[in-house]
Amino acid sequence: MSKRTVQFSIYRYDPDKDDAPYMQDISVELEPTDRKLLDALVKLKAKDDSLSFRRSCREGVCGSDAMNINGKNGLACLINVEDLKQPIVLRPLPALPVIRDLIVDMTQFFKQYHSIKPYLINNDPPPERERLQSPEDREELDGLYECILCACCSTACPSFWWNPDKFVGPAGLLAAYRFIADTRDQATNERLDNLEDPYRLFRCHTIMHCVDVCPKGLNPTKAIGKIKDMMVSRAV
Amino acid sequence: MSIPVLKFDAVIVGAGGAGLRSAIQLSEAGLKTAVLSKVFPTRSHTVAAQGGVAASLGNSEEDHWHWHMYDTVKGSDWLGDQDAIEFMVRKANECVVELEHYGMPFDRTDNGKIYQRPFGGHMSNFGEKPVRRSCAAADRTGHAMLHAMYQRNVKANTQFFVEWMALDLIRDSEGHVLGVTAMEMETGQVVIFHSRATIFATGGAGRIFHSSTNAFINTGDGLGMAARAGIPLEDMEFWQFHPTGVAGAGVLITEGVRGEGGILRNANKERFMERYAPNAKDLASRDVVSRAMTTEINEGRGCGLNKDYVLLDITHLDPNVIMKRLPGIREIGLQFAGVDCIKEPLPVVPTCHYQMGGIPTHYSGRVVVPQDGNPNTIVPGFYAAGECACASVHGANRLGTNSLLDLLVFGKSAGDSAVEDLKAGKAHRDLPKDAAEKSLSRIAAIDNRKGGANVHETRLAMQRTMQTHAGVFRFGDLLKTGVEKILEVEKAARELEIKDKSLAWNTARSEALEMENLIEVAKATMLSAEARKESRGAHVRDDAPDTPEFPNGRNDAEWLKHTLFNPVDNSISYKPVNMQPLTVETIALKTRSY
Numbered sequence: 001m002s003k004r005t006v007q008f009s010i011y012r013y014d015p016d017k018d019d020a021p022y023m024q025d026i027s028v029e030l031e032p033t034d035r036k037l038l039d040a041l042v043k044l045k046a047k048d049d050s051l052s053f054r055r056s057c058r059e060g061v062c063g064s065d066a067m068n069i070n071g072k073n074g075l076a077c078l079i080n081v082e083d084l085k086q087p088i089v090l091r092p093l094p095a096l097p098v099i100r101d102l103i104v105d106m107t108q109f110f111k112q113y114h115s116i117k118p119y120l121i122n123n124d125p126p127p128e129r130e131r132l133q134s135p136e137d138r139e140e141l142d143g144l145y146e147c148i149l150c151a152c153c154s155t156a157c158p159s160f161w162w163n164p165d166k167f168v169g170p171a172g173l174l175a176a177y178r179f180i181a182d183t184r185d186q187a188t189n190e191r192l193d194n195l196e197d198p199y200r201l202f203r204c205h206t207i208m209h210c211v212d213v214c215p216k217g218l219n220p221t222k223a224i225g226k227i228k229d230m231m232v233s234r235a236v
Numbered sequence: 237m238s239i240p241v242l243k244f245d246a247v248i249v250g251a252g253g254a255g256l257r258s259a260i261q262l263s264e265a266g267l268k269t270a271v272l273s274k275v276f277p278t279r280s281h282t283v284a285a286q287g288g289v290a291a292s293l294g295n296s297e298e299d300h301w302h303w304h305m306y307d308t309v310k311g312s313d314w315l316g317d318q319d320a321i322e323f324m325v326r327k328a329n330e331c332v333v334e335l336e337h338y339g340m341p342f343d344r345t346d347n348g349k350i351y352q353r354p355f356g357g358h359m360s361n362f363g364e365k366p367v368r369r370s371c372a373a374a375d376r377t378g379h380a381m382l383h384a385m386y387q388r389n390v391k392a393n394t395q396f397f398v399e400w401m402a403l404d405l406i407r408d409s410e411g412h413v414l415g416v417t418a419m420e421m422e423t424g425q426v427v428i429f430h431s432r433a434t435i436f437a438t439g440g441a442g443r444i445f446h447s448s449t450n451a452f453i454n455t456g457d458g459l460g461m462a463a464r465a466g467i468p469l470e471d472m473e474f475w476q477f478h479p480t481g482v483a484g485a486g487v488l489i490t491e492g493v494r495g496e497g498g499i500l501r502n503a504n505k506e507r508f509m510e511r512y513a514p515n516a517k518d519l520a521s522r523d524v525v526s527r528a529m530t531t532e533i534n535e536g537r538g539c540g541l542n543k544d545y546v547l548l549d550i551t552h553l554d555p556n557v558i559m560k561r562l563p564g565i566r567e568i569g570l571q572f573a574g575v576d577c578i579k580e581p582l583p584v585v586p587t588c589h590y591q592m593g594g595i596p597t598h599y600s601g602r603v604v605v606p607q608d609g610n611p612n613t614i615v616p617g618f619y620a621a622g623e624c625a626c627a628s629v630h631g632a633n634r635l636g637t638n639s640l641l642d643l644l645v646f647g648k649s650a651g652d653s654a655v656e657d658l659k660a661g662k663a664h665r666d667l668p669k670d671a672a673e674k675s676l677s678r679i680a681a682i683d684n685r686k687g688g689a690n691v692h693e694t695r696l697a698m699q700r701t702m703q704t705h706a707g708v709f710r711f712g713d714l715l716k717t718g719v720e721k722i723l724e725v726e727k728a729a730r731e732l733e734i735k736d737k738s739l740a741w742n743t744a745r746s747e748a749l750e751m752e753n754l755i756e757v758a759k760a761t762m763l764s765a766e767a768r769k770e771s772r773g774a775h776v777r778d779d780a781p782d783t784p785e786f787p788n789g790r791n792d793a794e795w796l797k798h799t800l801f802n803p804v805d806n807s808i809s810y811k812p813v814n815m816q817p818l819t820v821e822t823i824a825l826k827t828r829s830y
Contacts (some may be wrong), residue, residue, distance in 0.1 A: 049736050056451040062280075100740045120579065130336040131337065145380060149278055184455075
């Protein structure tokens with residue numbers, strides 16, 4: 001790979017000076033070592049320090065740099081520039097209010113995450129040593145606990161777009177099932193009660209955009225299906 | 237201009253592992269606590285820790301805290317304080333078990349206990365043979381831990397101020413710490429957090445180097461704030477270069493890979509660690525492995541077109557083990573090296589990873605400074621824990637998995653100490669009239685300056701200087717010129733200019749403020765390194781070579797002491813290492829070999 005110039009079209013909005021958002025056409029010269037989209041964004045910011053985006057770990061574990069990239073949600077640090085059609089169109093995550101440029105207000109997203117009581121509930125007095133859990137029971141948590149709360153999934157979900165205040169969304173529901181599936185958790189019934197509602201769980205229509213965009217390869221739809229099954233079998 | 241004042245019993249700056257662990261203690265004790273973080277808590281850098289957390293649970297084979305203590309002292313090249321080290325290793329089991337009770341999804345042994353894997357420098361029976369001591373959740377231990385602690389804080393109703401950047405420490409004329417100033421990122425508003433206890437858990441500053449495993453946010457904000465408030469910084473010459481960062485990208489590859497059986501090879505496919513550490517081989521201490529790799533590369537046995545990396549080979553492992561125990565590493569290999577580690581070895585180089593030094597603390601988490609002849613006088617109202625603090629348990633070189641243990645044990649003890657002091661303590665002390673002045677004038681200067689230095693360029697100049705002049709191997713003459721160069725960069729860092737003047741989420745401004753913190757750390761590092769005329773742990777210089785009189789270049793008669801860098805006048809003083817453990821005998825000085 002040699003030096004090359006890459007074209008971008010980027011959503012810009014500064015509430016301090018812009019009446020309305022606009023798309024900015026801008027290009028940047030990249031070194032061979034600039035492989036990821038985040039590398040390009042850092043280069044762009046060196047040219048124009050007003051370009052605003054979140055970033056931290058640059059290796060796909062912190063979940064900061066989620067954005068809409070050529071129409072699809074993803075993490076800038078995990079996407080190869082070479083794999084993207086130019087001009088690369090960058091927008092903030094859909095469905096959440098924009099604060100500035102690529103930075104969205106994630107309050108609603110975290111409100112939904114917090115609403116499922118995202119912590120282990122076990123009312124027995126803690127033993128002196130670890131609670132035992134078989135490797136098989138522990139394996140039930142694989143594909144659930146790895147979520148990085150980047151919000152790619154929830155903000156790609158049409159049900160979340162229409163009802164972000166009422167539908168928990170794929171990230172929150174994945175977390176709910178992570179605790180339901182944990183043999184150490186004692187609050188399964190309470191957790192199911194908390195989701196028994198026309199919106200909170202049942203607005204999921206298995207459109208599966210969440211699965212399509214998850215940068216960690218997780219499957220919220222499957223977890224949601226399992227919660228729905230438990231609801232049904234609890235009812236009979 | 238009147239600045240809003242928010243009053244709390246305690247303010248914790250930083251919501252990584254140490255901050256969250258402290259917050260649990262304070263929230264569960266019912267104290268009014270604010271946790272400030274410039275990122276959402278689960279985005280803190282603890283999330284990137286991979287291989288595990290050390291505790292002598294003995295789940296797979298016999299282990300003992302005393303052996304863990306020995307390994308930690310030896311790993312530190314005897315620069316660690318033995319009271320703090322004994323304190324930490326004896327609290328390890330309790331702290332790890334608590335995490336399990338919080339819901340952390342540890343991997344499990346067949347009998348349902350927490351899974352443990354071997355790690356560099358962890359040995360049984362006082363250095364005899366490798367032992368399985370690292371408690372792991374696959375290769376995502378930090379992620380699993382950070383989320384479990386955040387979740388516990390949600391349960392405890394901890395009050396978070398998310399995406400608030402702390403700016404300066406507030407001290408009164410008697411030196412008491414009364415809180416911090418902070419800026420809300422979304423609005424640019426500066427606020428005073430007035431507290432009776434202030435806990436720094438701000439992490440490290442690995443971004444002072446050009447090639448780093450660290451996140452962008454690791455800019456040493458706590459150290460910068462402490463330095464500007466006249467607090468000296470301890471042992472800043474000691475930086476850990478992790479042996480296995482992905483060549484070019486810098487992304488971390490856990491030592492757990494070698495714990496699971498991975499082997500380092502040079503261009504001749506030779507397992508070269510057998511020559512450098514005949515006993516521990518690939519699981520020798522990190523400083524030892526990083527130097528061996530650098531020597532291989534310097535002597536022309538590196539791999540690739542430019543012969544500038546070595547290979548980490550796990551192709552002999554069962555693919556199922558890789559998928560089960562190291563799934564994140566396989567992803568990283570595919571993403572950042574374009575290599576499937578099941579089929580091909582990974583290209584790796586030593587990469588800046590961890591800051592052993594920091595804000596000087598007692599093992600209770602209380603910050604201590606020299607005053608009136610006592611090198612360890614408590615600064616009232618001020619606590620620090622985790623990578624920003626120096627207890628000192630890591631000394632001249634940290635053992636893998638002791639960082640997560642450090643943030644648990646000292647996060648908890650700083651929280652406990654704050655609770656104890658708050659319960660015994662009095663009302664809020666009066667804020668000085670100019671409490672926010674320093675922060676406001678720094679911001680105004682950055683906003684209004686014309687013809688100043690560019691933040692991006694200044695940061696690059698600092699990172700290149702640190703990389704060239706204070707890297708894995710250090711040279712007397714390069715350190716000398718490094719001091720001159722970093723003082724030049726400092727001038728630029730005091731004259732930064734930004735173009736973006738918006739109040740809304742101004743990352744140009746926050747990066748400039750971060751640069752003012754980074755430079756304090758870079759300067760402390762370079763000057764402390766130049767001053768220490770011996771080789772010890774991660775600090776190895778050409779003019780202090782391995783001789784019969786000074787094995788490994790270590791000179792205990794003159795240099796068995798902690799550095800204290802005084803940021804007010806760039807002067808350096810020293811204080812003794814505490815060789816006296818709490819209950820056991822001193823682990824006596826010895827030549828270090830693996």
